Amino acid sequence: MYKEFCHENNGPMKIFWNSYLDMVKLTLCFIRATRKGNWKLHLNCVKDVLPWFFAYDHTNYARYLLYIYTCCILLKKTPTQKGK
Numbered sequence: 001m002y003k004e005f006c007h008e009n010n011g012p013m014k015i016f017w018n019s020y021l022d023m024v025k026l027t028l029c030f031i032r033a034t035r036k037g038n039w040k041l042h043l044n045c046v047k048d049v050l051p052w053f054f055a056y057d058h059t060n061y062a063r064y065l066l067y068i069y070t071c072c073i074l075l076k077k078t079p080t081q082k083g084k
Contacts, residue, residue, distance in 0.1 A: 023052060043072055 006018065026049050033041035046069050053062035 026052070043069065046072075 008014075026045060029041065030045040030049070032038070033045055046065065050062060050065060050069065053059075053065060
């Protein structure tokens, strides 16, 4: 029933509360990833939170977090340098 309710268009308050619930879910996911030390879940949460920064016009957060996310993704692809 909840999924059916989510697909109905009931006005701007429903849109607001759905976005709020999505952000709370992302925050809880981020906290779980941090407490468990789960790197993949952490990166997944960062990727999921990026559109919210763009949507709410937090350009500095969006820009820097995108750069940090890209660097973190490239970490596993870059060979380590030994001896330095």
